[in-house]
Amino acid sequence: MAPSPATQAITLPDPLPLDSGEALEHVQIAYETYGELAADKSNAILLCHALTGDQFVAREHPVTGKPGWWARMVGPGKPIDTDRYHVICANVIGSCMGSTGPASDAADGKPYAMRFPVITIRDMVRGLVGLLDQLEIAQLHAVVGGSMGGMQALSLAANFPERAARVLAIASTARHSAQNIAFHEVGRQAIMADPNWAEGDYYATGAAPDAGLAVARMAAHITYLSEAGLTDKFGRRLQDRPDGTKGAKSFGFDADFQVESYLRYQGSGFTRRFDANSYLYITRAMDYFDLAEEHAKDGKEGRLADAFADSKARFCLVSFDSDWLYPTAESRHVVHALNAAGAPVSFVELSAPFGHDSFLLDVPELDRVVKGFIE
Amino acid sequence: MSRASTGLRPDLAVILDHIEPGSRALDVGCGDGVLMAALRDQKQVDARGIEIDGGCVERCVAQGLSVVQGDADRDLSFYPDGAFDYAILSQTLQTAARPDRMLQELLRVGRRAFVSFPNFAYWRMRWSLLSKGRMPVTRHLPVTWYETQNIHHVTVRDFESLAGDLDIAISNRWFFTNEREVGESGANWRAEYALFEVGRSSAKAPQA
Numbered sequence: 001m002a003p004s005p006a007t008q009a010i011t012l013p014d015p016l017p018l019d020s021g022e023a024l025e026h027v028q029i030a031y032e033t034y035g036e037l038a039a040d041k042s043n044a045i046l047l048c049h050a051l052t053g054d055q056f057v058a059r060e061h062p063v064t065g066k067p068g069w070w071a072r073m074v075g076p077g078k079p080i081d082t083d084r085y086h087v088i089c090a091n092v093i094g095s096c097m098g099s100t101g102p103a104s105d106a107a108d109g110k111p112y113a114m115r116f117p118v119i120t121i122r123d124m125v126r127g128l129v130g131l132l133d134q135l136e137i138a139q140l141h142a143v144v145g146g147s148m149g150g151m152q153a154l155s156l157a158a159n160f161p162e163r164a165a166r167v168l169a170i171a172s173t174a175r176h177s178a179q180n181i182a183f184h185e186v187g188r189q190a191i192m193a194d195p196n197w198a199e200g201d202y203y204a205t206g207a208a209p210d211a212g213l214a215v216a217r218m219a220a221h222i223t224y225l226s227e228a229g230l231t232d233k234f235g236r237r238l239q240d241r242p243d244g245t246k247g248a249k250s251f252g253f254d255a256d257f258q259v260e261s262y263l264r265y266q267g268s269g270f271t272r273r274f275d276a277n278s279y280l281y282i283t284r285a286m287d288y289f290d291l292a293e294e295h296a297k298d299g300k301e302g303r304l305a306d307a308f309a310d311s312k313a314r315f316c317l318v319s320f321d322s323d324w325l326y327p328t329a330e331s332r333h334v335v336h337a338l339n340a341a342g343a344p345v346s347f348v349e350l351s352a353p354f355g356h357d358s359f360l361l362d363v364p365e366l367d368r369v370v371k372g373f374i375e
Numbered sequence: 376m377s378r379a380s381t382g383l384r385p386d387l388a389v390i391l392d393h394i395e396p397g398s399r400a401l402d403v404g405c406g407d408g409v410l411m412a413a414l415r416d417q418k419q420v421d422a423r424g425i426e427i428d429g430g431c432v433e434r435c436v437a438q439g440l441s442v443v444q445g446d447a448d449r450d451l452s453f454y455p456d457g458a459f460d461y462a463i464l465s466q467t468l469q470t471a472a473r474p475d476r477m478l479q480e481l482l483r484v485g486r487r488a489f490v491s492f493p494n495f496a497y498w499r500m501r502w503s504l505l506s507k508g509r510m511p512v513t514r515h516l517p518v519t520w521y522e523t524q525n526i527h528h529v530t531v532r533d534f535e536s537l538a539g540d541l542d543i544a545i546s547n548r549w550f551f552t553n554e555r556e557v558g559e560s561g562a563n564w565r566a567e568y569a570l571f572e573v574g575r576s577s578a579k580a581p582q583a
Contacts, residue, residue, distance in 0.1 A: 316436060335443055336453035344423060344441040348432040365433055372437030 030098025035082030048145030187216030214267030226355035304337035544576030
């Protein structure tokens with residue numbers, strides 16, 4: 001819970017204005033960089049992380065000790081080649097890996113908890129742009145992200161059109177659907193139903209709402225996989241008992257099935273590295289995301305094409321055929337808006353069996369598309 | 376011939392020769408992007424593509440081309456009127472669900488269009504049908520009738536007639552056999568495939 005990892009960080013000099021109308025003071029942005037920045041600062045790529053991701057893209061995670069979440073994509077000689085590009089990845093505001101979030105101390109020296117203002121994807125992007133300002137990077141070679149990272153990439157393109165020459169959004173969307181919101185609400189309710197949540201004021205109690213957060217993660221994790229992928233990996237196979245006896249139905253409520261055991265493991269592992277209140281705030285930000293609505297004018301319904309009207313960037317969108325969380329239709333919706341706005345856009349639906357998580361996994365076609373697009 | 380490019384299929388080389396440098400072009404059914412790359416590299420054209428095959432799209436993107444995976448029958452409608460100087464449809468008209476509507480769409484999104492297609496009235500086709508009584512399988516139409524994507528076979532004369540019906544003006548036409556350009560005389564017999572440059576013949580707005 002709320003670890004303070006060794007990482008680079010800057011404090012934004014000015015209060016960060018938020019979509020809610022509030023402003024956040026003394027905002028800290030924690031980030032990691034990979035590869036050298038060119039003298040003319042022309043080779044910077046901003047990577048935007050997903051809901052539960054962080055800045056440790058290609059570096060061992062300080063809490064879990066696991067390799068970076070996109071180590072297969074980012075590094076020397078990798079599709080995003082750190083011998084050529086300066087890769088920046090920052091923890092989004094609202095999160096818990098060093099950037100200002102609900103676990104951070106407010107002005108009174110106590111954690112914000114639920115006093116933290118509700119933020120949006122655009123607020124996260126404002127924080128990232130604040131970082132770029134501090135690093136004096138006027139224009140990114142590219143902004144790249146998958147899932148919520150793709151939302152940030154699109155939001156940056158729409159709200160700060162001069163800041164990125166290339167925009168790559170993978171397995172993402174320009175708006176959260178009713179189904180997306182519904183799954184997030186299940187997760188939030190699980191956290192808030194945990195007595196340890198204590199209206200968010202659990203930082204000093206020594207007991208975090210881990211049970212609720214684990215259930216939230218378990219429910220969400222199902223949405224990241226495909227039905228075929230789950231069947232392939234687990235089927236109806238039974239889990240061997242801890243004492244080594246072969247799996248059998250217990251006629252009880254232990255984790256009889258391997259898939260149950262797997263989900264429980266995913267849930268409990270997650271609580272060791274993530275803050276429950278951050279999960280509430282970030283899922284809320286995603287649910288509020290609707291790029292067309294954000295760019296509505298004069299009380300008229302927003303057109304997504306209008307969000308990209310000022311863009312000069314080249315765009316690339318990638319979807320996966322087995323992703324039912326942000327299905328291909330969502331990417332196509334963005335592509336059609338970009339077509340209507342006259343923006344140069346590429347789009348491909350890749351075939352991969354892993355569902356939404358395909359963007360993190362071994363899909364060689366994705367490597368080629370990413371490498372080709374950013375060059 | 377003073378072709379700007381060698382190695383391109385002859386109809387594509389003609390298109391490359393006749394497109395204004397620095398213009399905007401949409402290649403509908405762009406395949407591996409060979410024409411788009413030539414347009415970009417030799418004519419500084421702002422070229423965009425639509426292609427249905429994911430593998431082709433991937434190879435295009437890897438070359439830095441802007442190509443959208445999609446179905447031309449459905450996705451052309453998302454482009455605004457007059458977005459391009461040229462719309463290009465090479466060897467694809469006969470696969471369209473409604474070639475007449477496809478032509479209208481090409482000339483809605485593009486001021487002008489290049490359209491090439493295999494000529495079903497080519498004498499080898501006629502001979503094959505006449506002598507064997509079976510649907511021809513040739514170099515330019517190599518797939519049997521039940522597998523082919525070519526659902527609307529068309530002849531040079533059919534195309535000219537359709538253009539007339541749709542108030543579309545033909546400004547240029549080229550004919551090819553054995554990958555060489557051939558003359559206009561007897562083209563409906565002699566041409567294996569044809570390329571037309573077309574535009575709106577009047578200021579009349581495109582039909583909805």
